[in-house]
Amino acid sequence: MEQIFSVIGQYAFPIVACVVMGWYVKYIQDNYRKDISDISIRHKDEMEKVTAALNNNTMAIQRLTDFIEKEDEKDTRY
DSSP states (O other): OHHHHHHHHHHHHHHHHHHHHHHHHHHHHHHHHHHHHHHHHHHHHHHHHHHHHHHHHHHHHHHHHHHHHHHHHHHHHO
């Protein structure tokens, strides 16, 4: 009986510590995955806004270029 208690006393703490550390690592990884997922969603929304702004700027620059070219054509006719 004494040997059983000795074995339990000798190995119980390391086993419990490993189980607790394993749970902690899983908990941290789950939270990390959730955070990364949230960040990815926000980044996607931000990039959609940036893309829309870039497309709007491209169209504005194209209009300005067309306007300048028309003005240059007017100047060269005379």
